[in-house]
Amino acid sequence: MADRIGATDDPIWALGMMSGTSLDGVDAALVQTDGTCIHAFGPSGYADYSDTQRADLRAALGQWPGGHDVHNAARVGDAAHIALAKTLLADSPADLLGYHGQTLAHDPAMGRTHQAGDGQVLADTLGVPVIWDFRSKDVAEGGEGAPLAPFFHHACARFIGADGPIAFLNLGGVGNVTWVDPRIDAPEDPNACLAFDTGPANAPINDLMQTRMGLALDQGGTLALSGAVDDSVVRDFLEHPYFKRQPPKSLDRDQFPGLLPSVATLSDAEAARTLTACAAEAVAIGMAHCPSAPTRLLVTGGGRRNAALMFELSSRLNVPVQDINDTGLDGDMLEAQAFAYLAVRVARGMPTSAPTTTGVGQATGGGKTSCPAKG
Numbered sequence: 001m002a003d004r005i006g007a008t009d010d011p012i013w014a015l016g017m018m019s020g021t022s023l024d025g026v027d028a029a030l031v032q033t034d035g036t037c038i039h040a041f042g043p044s045g046y047a048d049y050s051d052t053q054r055a056d057l058r059a060a061l062g063q064w065p066g067g068h069d070v071h072n073a074a075r076v077g078d079a080a081h082i083a084l085a086k087t088l089l090a091d092s093p094a095d096l097l098g099y100h101g102q103t104l105a106h107d108p109a110m111g112r113t114h115q116a117g118d119g120q121v122l123a124d125t126l127g128v129p130v131i132w133d134f135r136s137k138d139v140a141e142g143g144e145g146a147p148l149a150p151f152f153h154h155a156c157a158r159f160i161g162a163d164g165p166i167a168f169l170n171l172g173g174v175g176n177v178t179w180v181d182p183r184i185d186a187p188e189d190p191n192a193c194l195a196f197d198t199g200p201a202n203a204p205i206n207d208l209m210q211t212r213m214g215l216a217l218d219q220g221g222t223l224a225l226s227g228a229v230d231d232s233v234v235r236d237f238l239e240h241p242y243f244k245r246q247p248p249k250s251l252d253r254d255q256f257p258g259l260l261p262s263v264a265t266l267s268d269a270e271a272a273r274t275l276t277a278c279a280a281e282a283v284a285i286g287m288a289h290c291p292s293a294p295t296r297l298l299v300t301g302g303g304r305r306n307a308a309l310m311f312e313l314s315s316r317l318n319v320p321v322q323d324i325n326d327t328g329l330d331g332d333m334l335e336a337q338a339f340a341y342l343a344v345r346v347a348r349g350m351p352t353s354a355p356t357t358t359g360v361g362q363a364t365g366g367g368k369t370s371c372p373a374k375g
């Protein structure tokens, strides 16, 4: 593998796989890259977790290696990723896999982060080298371990031909922003990127919908659009110490435990609208950290389908807010593609994070490599 994957500058095909904080399912996507430029995007796929799989993963949230439910969660996660990868690889072979796994716990202040999954199991089963455990080295070196998509965002900005600073906003369970200047060649250059998690995004909205209505999400933001914002809840939310921290900074999924209780006395519609406004306000506060005003904010992740969230964002920001799909990129697959791109960088000894993206002391490359057992 070393000659083709690690020791040349040729572009190769990598399959990236990501299971996000929403715990909805697995995204997988192929990218052809040399670790610097995106040469082409390939096929992608998605597999929903079954209720049982989701319950097994959810049971292990917050646990560290050795925790009671971790072994089972890793087994379930590995199997779900293997099934999806087999489908895609049958028609579209890949030279390398990037396997993010499911984040179960994240505590960079204590130098630890935990993504369930075993890359060796995938390598042995699929017969393809796997890069995995992307975040541990960064946190061990004092970084936040997240977000890691920013170097890929930098490559995306160049791929779409942006000629000045733009920003990417991922609206998943948690939100994260990357400001990039595509005129600067190397993403690790101190002036190329600034990235950080903005705050809770869809996770509290989903939790509200689940608790009150037994629904997974506020489809289209319809419920929120029928209610009004309770400004006093938003004001209290903004007092959280996270918003006083300078970026880079990152969040665990459940770091705002007081948010859901703070809307307990509101009607369903008001509660949904208020949580939506909180997510948007967190982004607006975050955007003030950008080194210069970006010409546009490209929104990726499932939250871009929430019309209430997009409205609340646009009304708070004075940059155009645009669905990333308008640029030809795929807002449902960007994170999976990011881990394909990062896998190639790891295999080639290139950095995957920098002081401006995770706060790590110096540009560093994370990731473990597992090669298939010789059969």
Ligand SMILES: Nc1ncnc2c1ncn2[C@@H]1O[C@H](COP(=O)(O)OP(=O)(O)OP(=O)(O)O)[C@@H](O)[C@H]1O
Residues within 6 Å of the ligand: 019, 020, 021, 022, 023, 024, 170, 171, 172, 173, 174, 175, 202, 203, 205, 206, 217, 218, 219, 220, 221, 300, 301, 302, 303, 305, 306, 307, 335
């Ligand atoms: N049609 C829709 N209307 C409203 N919200 C939606 C819609 N589709 C997706 N979402 C929201 O987006 C979430 C999924 O987004 P995404 O897949 O980007 O998250 P993730 O990758 O799991 O999270 P993260 O990026 O934090 O790891 C859903 O849980 C839901 O809250």
Ligand SMILES: CC(=O)N[C@H]1[C@@H]2OC[C@@H](O2)[C@@H](O)[C@@H]1O[C@H](C)C(=O)O
Residues within 6 Å of the ligand: 020, 021, 103, 106, 113, 145, 146, 147, 148, 149, 150, 170, 172, 173, 174, 175, 176, 197, 250, 251, 335
């Ligand atoms: C620790 C962890 O898994 N963080 C995720 C999460 O989901 C969104 C946000 O919080 C981001 O920091 C990160 O994922 C993306 C893919 C990233 O690393 O860029």
